[in-house]
Amino acid sequence: MLSVKSVAKKLIQTIYQKSIICNQKSFIIALLIYQSMMKKYILPITFLAAIACNQAPKNEQKKINMLPYPKTKTVNQIDNYHGTNINDPYRWLENDTASDVIDWVKEENNVTQNYLSQIPYRTQIKNRLTEIWDFPKYSSPFKEGDWYYFFKNEGLQNQSILYRQKGLTGEPEVFLDPNKLSDDGTASLASFTFSKDHKLCAVGVAQSGSDWNEIFVMDVATKQKLADKIEWVKFSGATWKGNGFYYSRYDEPAKGKAFSNANEFMKIYYHKMGTEQSADELVYEDKKHPLRYFNAGITEDERFMFINISEGTSGNEILIKDLSKNEKVFKTLFKGFENNYSIVDNIGDKILATTDKGAAKYRLIEVDPANTDEKNWKTIIPESADLLEGVSYWGGKLFTTYLKDASTRIYKFNADGTGKEEITLPGIGTASGIGGKKDDTETFYTFTSFTNPGEIYKYDLKSGKSELFRKTEVKFNADDFETKQVFYTSKDGTKVPMFIMHKKGLKLDGNNPTMLYGYGGFNISLTPSFSVSRIMFLEQGGVYAIASLRGGGEYGEDWHKAGMLGKKQNVFDDFISAAEFLISEKYTSSNKLGINGGSNGGLLVGACMTQRPELFKVAIPAVGVLDMLRYHKFTIGWGWAVEYGSSDKKEDFDWLIKYSPLHNVKQGVKYPATMIMTADHDDRVVPAHSFKFAAELQAKADTLNPILIRIDSKAGHGAGKPTTKLIEDAADMWSFVLWNLGVSEVK
Numbered sequence: 001m002l003s004v005k006s007v008a009k010k011l012i013q014t015i016y017q018k019s020i021i022c023n024q025k026s027f028i029i030a031l032l033i034y035q036s037m038m039k040k041y042i043l044p045i046t047f048l049a050a051i052a053c054n055q056a057p058k059n060e061q062k063k064i065n066m067l068p069y070p071k072t073k074t075v076n077q078i079d080n081y082h083g084t085n086i087n088d089p090y091r092w093l094e095n096d097t098a099s100d101v102i103d104w105v106k107e108e109n110n111v112t113q114n115y116l117s118q119i120p121y122r123t124q125i126k127n128r129l130t131e132i133w134d135f136p137k138y139s140s141p142f143k144e145g146d147w148y149y150f151f152k153n154e155g156l157q158n159q160s161i162l163y164r165q166k167g168l169t170g171e172p173e174v175f176l177d178p179n180k181l182s183d184d185g186t187a188s189l190a191s192f193t194f195s196k197d198h199k200l201c202a203v204g205v206a207q208s209g210s211d212w213n214e215i216f217v218m219d220v221a222t223k224q225k226l227a228d229k230i231e232w233v234k235f236s237g238a239t240w241k242g243n244g245f246y247y248s249r250y251d252e253p254a255k256g257k258a259f260s261n262a263n264e265f266m267k268i269y270y271h272k273m274g275t276e277q278s279a280d281e282l283v284y285e286d287k288k289h290p291l292r293y294f295n296a297g298i299t300e301d302e303r304f305m306f307i308n309i310s311e312g313t314s315g316n317e318i319l320i321k322d323l324s325k326n327e328k329v330f331k332t333l334f335k336g337f338e339n340n341y342s343i344v345d346n347i348g349d350k351i352l353a354t355t356d357k358g359a360a361k362y363r364l365i366e367v368d369p370a371n372t373d374e375k376n377w378k379t380i381i382p383e384s385a386d387l388l389e390g391v392s393y394w395g396g397k398l399f400t401t402y403l404k405d406a407s408t409r410i411y412k413f414n415a416d417g418t419g420k421e422e423i424t425l426p427g428i429g430t431a432s433g434i435g436g437k438k439d440d441t442e443t444f445y446t447f448t449s450f451t452n453p454g455e456i457y458k459y460d461l462k463s464g465k466s467e468l469f470r471k472t473e474v475k476f477n478a479d480d481f482e483t484k485q486v487f488y489t490s491k492d493g494t495k496v497p498m499f500i501m502h503k504k505g506l507k508l509d510g511n512n513p514t515m516l517y518g519y520g521g522f523n524i525s526l527t528p529s530f531s532v533s534r535i536m537f538l539e540q541g542g543v544y545a546i547a548s549l550r551g552g553g554e555y556g557e558d559w560h561k562a563g564m565l566g567k568k569q570n571v572f573d574d575f576i577s578a579a580e581f582l583i584s585e586k587y588t589s590s591n592k593l594g595i596n597g598g599s600n601g602g603l604l605v606g607a608c609m610t611q612r613p614e615l616f617k618v619a620i621p622a623v624g625v626l627d628m629l630r631y632h633k634f635t636i637g638w639g640w641a642v643e644y645g646s647s648d649k650k651e652d653f654d655w656l657i658k659y660s661p662l663h664n665v666k667q668g669v670k671y672p673a674t675m676i677m678t679a680d681h682d683d684r685v686v687p688a689h690s691f692k693f694a695a696e697l698q699a700k701a702d703t704l705n706p707i708l709i710r711i712d713s714k715a716g717h718g719a720g721k722p723t724t725k726l727i728e729d730a731a732d733m734w735s736f737v738l739w740n741l742g743v744s745e746v747k
Contacts, residue, residue, distance in 0.1 A: 061744045064118045066706060070107035072695040073100075079629075082650040086629065086663065093691040094634075096680065097256050101691070105680070105711050108694065112675070112708040119735045121746045125536065126731035128746075130156065132532045133727060135474045140433045140444035140456050141168070145198030145220070149175065158185025158722030162192070175223060181205060185722035191237030193245070194220070196302065200273070202238030202245055209721055211235065211635070211684055212258065215247060217273065230277050234263060234636075239296045241305070244272040246283060246296035263636050264290035268307065284330075291638045299346045300438055304369065311337050312642030313522050314560070318343065320351070320369050333372055337642075340523075340557070345393045345438075347415060352380065354391055359383035361556035364391050364398070364417070380417040387556045389525075392435035394443070395461040399423075399434050405485065405497055406527050406554045410434055410445075412464070423466060426455065428485075430527040434459065444469060449528040450501050451478040476535050480504060483528075488581040491573040494550070494562075498578055499528065500587070502543040513542045513741040514588035516579055520549030520571035521600035522643055523560040533730040540738065540746050543587050547578040549604075564643050566655050572607045579608075579615055594618035594672075594737050599685055600625060600643075606661030606693060613671045618740045620733055621661075622677040626689040628660035629653070634686045662693050670702040673740035675733065679712040687711065705740070 074089035095101055116122055134155035141150040146166060153160040159178035165171060181187035190213045191204035199220050204213040215230035215238055230238075236248035250263050268284040271277065284294055284307055295308045303324045310316040317336025321327040333351065334341040344352040344364070351367045357374070364381035380398070381388070387403040398413040408431040410423040425431055429449030436443040441461045448454045454472040459465070482504050487495045506512065515537060519526055526546055534544050548554045551563025551571040563571040579595070582588050595616050597604045602624015609619040629647040631637040638646075645652030657663055665671075674697060678690035694709035701707055710732060712725065721729075738746065 061739070061742070062118075062120070064115055064706075064739075067111045067114050069111060069698040069707070070104055072104065072699065081629065081647055081653050081657075084653075084657070086657075088630075090692040090695045093695065094630075094686075094688040096687055096691075104691075108709050109711055112710050115706060115708060116732050116735060119739045121738075122731060122735040124746055125735050125738075126727060128539075129532065129536050129727050129730050129734075132475055132535055133723065135453070135472065137454070137472065138456060138470055140446050141469075142444070143437075143440070144194045147198075147220075153723075156723055158724055159188055162189070176203065176218065178205075182207070185724065188722075191215075193238050193240060195240045195245075200226075200240075202240070204233065204237050209679060210258075226273075228271065228273060228275075230271060230280075234266075235293060236295055238271075239298055241270075241298055241302060244270055246270050246298075248293070248295050262634060262638060266292065266294050268294050268296050293639065297343060299343075299351075301346065304346055304351065306333065306343060308343075309336060310639075312639040314564070314642045315339060316341055318353075322349075322369060331369075331372075333367065333369060342390075344391045347393070352391070352393060354388060356557045360558040361386065362388035364388070364400075381413060387525075387553065394436035394438055394440050396438075397461065401431070401434065403525060403527065403554060406499075406525060406548050408432075408447075408527065421464065423459065423464075426452075428483075428528060430529055448530050450483045450499065450530065450534075451481050453530045474532070474535075476539070481538055486581070488577060490550075490570070490577040492570070494570075494574070496547060496549065496574050496578065497554070498545055498547045498581070500543065500545045500582075501534070501538060502587075503538060503541060506541075506543065506587075508586035510583070510586045510589040511592060512588050513537075513540070513592050513594075513738060513743055514545065514582055515542060515594045515596055515737065516545045516547065516575070516582065517596050517601070518547045518549050518571075518575045518578070518604050519597060519599075519601040520547075520551035520563055520574065520604055522551070522640075523553040523557070524600075525553040527554075533726075533734070536730070537734055537737075540743065542738075543582070545578065545582060545587075547575060549574040549578075551600075565645050565652075568644065568655065569659060571604060572611060572659065575604055575608050576612055576615065579612075590615055591617050592741050594620065594741060596620040596622070596733075596737075598622035598624070598677075602626065602685070602689075603628075603661065607659045607664075609672055609674065610661050610664040610666075611659070613669055616672040618737050619672040619674045620677065620737065621674070621690075621693070623679065623685050624661070624676070624689060624693070625685050626661045626693040627663075628656040629663065631685075631689070634688070635684065637685075662689075662696055665693075665696045665700050667700045668702055669700070670704055671697060671707065673705040673736070674707050675736045676709040677712075677729070677733065678709070708736070 075092050077088040077091040079086050079088060093101055137153040139151035141148045147164040149164045151160040151162055157179060161174055162176040163172040164175045178187060178189050179185055186208045188206050190206040192201055194201050201218045201220055202215055204215050206213050211234050213233040215233055217226045217228045230247060232252050233247055233249045238245035238247050246268055248266055248268050250266055253261050269280040270283050271280045286292060293310045297306045304320055305323055306318055306320040308316055308318055315337035318334040318341050319330035320333040321330045339355060339357040341353055341355045351369055354362050354364055356362050361383050363379055363383045366378040366380050389401045389403055392399045400411045402409040407428045410431055412421045413419060426447055429447055431445055431447045434443055434445040443459050444456055446454055446456050453474045456470040457466040458469040480503055483499060483501045485497055485499050487497050490496050526548055537544060549571050550559055553560055579593060593616050595605050602621040605619050605621040606624050606626045609616060625631050632641055632646055647653045647656055676690045676694050678687040690709060697707045
């Protein structure tokens, strides 16, 4: 016969296991029951259990009946890294076109869709997202010849349409409708450039979100598509010169391997209009360095041609030749690959460029291509306390964009760097697009913030004034919400900025559903921007936080370098410290906190959920880099080695193995409720990362929280995704997030 003590313990275990139904307060009550039993104040156990379960809230969540995870087979694959053996039992999932992998994907999607279909407000969330999403969206106008061009989306069109009009008051007409390039809206514009005489336009098209592009050419007057067709282009548009254009491409990949095989030996070609691609002239290649990117550029006056060379996502080299002198051989303008350089344009025989050489927050320099030694460089705009993001030269003036604590500032200078004047912006936010051609007297730029869906301003060079040109209206009340920027302390004492958004009058009781978002890499800055998806979450009383982590570009190259290579752990520490700050300040609690990030941000989520699983309730790693030992084996993954390091080197392996999400999943650990998101046409971060991570988690994690993977079809890394898919993605993600943060109903 069981003792009273044994029965009490059994009761505690039972109530704890049923806590998803009975509420966590039940466990506390069970402990009180246990204490009363030990003091021999014994009540009928069934009566006390009933009391416990009756403590659940009235709006208790129903139980979701999950399908069992697929039985994912394992293989005996062991790799030796510098004397360390590493198991890779799910290596077979890397072959995404194999029939057994396709079957596995279907089974996983069945489990995920079955789970999501049981969330009672999933349709309600999708309907609300559709309602908010349905507003006209415009780009800034830009002028080409006699026409002003701009993009417009009526609201729910899958792809924005390129319009044009004569003058700012002319009647708009459709120039190019990408929605007609495919039946389901999955074809998107990747690039478009006009010839110098404005008679032709080269258009790059991506299919199903792939990085591969095809280029075709349109006659601007008739809007007719010409016969010219360029294939296997990646990370390149068309650069016009004379009766043709330069472009970069790879050799045609092996059949069935277009979305996974490593891309090597990029080449630059020149295409002459009216000829076949097979007749294109090879302009530049480097047979000694297969893992480099090459892109051609031409100054606006077509005097100088330059080639930008990079070995990855950080650091570059620039070659140049003077076409006015018929130079045949390129010479080095800026030697790589320790620093970053970007050509602005030329003024006569001098080149203007930005660089972080000797200026971590960048400066503008003038260089004579005939005398390129660094001692002869002339600083036009020196480094300042704020990050110099970009420079344009038009109308005889220099226009600079700066970041101050992740918010935009714009200034105008004379061509020699004197006469600094600020162009006043509406507030804290992000402005972009203030550029033009050398003879322009006006330009347009956009301004957005977390609660401002977008305003377009016209800037007049003569008066120096901006005027509102177009304002976007969305079906939500911006006055209901507030945004603040805080600075919290990371593990090593570094101050890190974070934006926090929520409804006005938020009660800081630690009980608010909260989503923490981050990226932290590749010198990319997270600045204020508008998100329809985010608004829906805020309307439900959610708190949304964006941390400006090291590894990003918010404070220049030093900030970037503090979160790359062997210092990558700083990024994860920054994100974890952001979560701890939100909890300590009573915005939320671990049981109400979700984390989300995509691509490098997917790595961020994967690393943090495996390092501190108890800190988060929900994790959404999207299109993430999750296998840090093999990422460089696929498509253009080798280009990220300058950021992460490579497992081919022992020193790099030693830090990669410590945080690689795939390799740090432990048996029996209670990981957050997780929905991994990826897509079948993602040839940037191949879906094998997500496949293997999902299989590893499902095999090892404590089963209390769901571990799902959502694999989209005819979609890629994110660029060009049609509106219908964006809404479906957001509806599924937020349904999963809110449900697992304990929200039983939505408003």
